[in-house]
Amino acid sequence: MNTPAHLIFGLAVFGRPNASRITAAALAGALIPDASLYVMVGWSLFVMGIDARIVFGELYFSDLWQAVFRIDNSFILWGAGFAAALWLRLDWAIALCGAALLHLLFDFPLHHDDGRAHFWPLTDWIYQSPLSYWDRNHYAGIVAPIEMGMSLIAGVFIVRRFWGSKLIVGLSGVLMAAQVVPGLIWAFVF
Template sequence: MNTPAHLIVGAAAFGHDRKTMWAAIGGGILPDLSLYLLVFWAMFVQQIPDSVIFNQLYFSDAWQGIFAVDNSFILWGAVLGLGLYLTSGALTAFAGSGLVHIGSDFLLHHDDGRAHFWPLSDWVFESPFSYWDSGHHALWIGPILALVTLVCVVVLWRRHAPWGWRLAFFALLMLEVNTLRSWVLYF
């Protein structure tokens, strides 16, 4: 899934009030944050071409080692356990949203997956499905994800009346639709 979809789905699943909404959004973005930071640094500071970033650096041991930490079922599960133990709605929403994010990534990354069981294992699951690669059913997965995202936006609109939230969810939905369209056109 694309990051906007992760944010929307996490918010719909765990953002029941203002506090848990912000926590769910944080958990929805954190597993992708290192990727954005690394790409920004490589692209704009180091001036490395896109082709090197996404064909070499992305798959390098250094980058994959970072991704293993912020995409670890083990670590996110521990945070969820702590949230439940402390009866912290915000921490539970944060961890739950992060787990939904990495769970969907686990199922929808073919040859670009992560070591989701770090630190116990560096094994990477190669799903037969991909959200972006048409060689692995993205032409079916993409519309399903768009529908799920749309349903989640409707849920969020009904749950949260303030127009600021509604505009934010609509903007995320438009980013998701545009990104899915781009994946179909380019891959």
């Protein structure tokens, strides 16, 4: 899924009105599994000046990058963190780890040839889904509109739930726009 959708769903499920620490943890947990990708891509493209085709065609699949993705996309590690948070009754940690697990649950079935080793350290196996959230050769033409629709529904839920918080309502609006607008633009381009 696209990162804005992950943030929307993490906030919708684990965010709590009038509990900024928990809400911030939910947003962080929804973002962390993608954060290393943004850092490595940003560094490669904008600091190192590496061509995007190399970044996404070679570096993304390199042993180094995949080693990082194994850690921040591991059901095992996030599941252990979630279990520990439940045991210790740490609401913010439950939101953090829960939102990260939700991120992984949405990503797992939506990556065809660009998935992650979600069960590391037990195995380096990568599930090759028949579906993709971005690759039209693997049903993105169906998946992407569903993702957009679900994101809008969850975004409206957030707005209603957090109506008293201008920050969260505004953030939700930005996330919904970030999720929907590129899809509408690409629909017209193609």
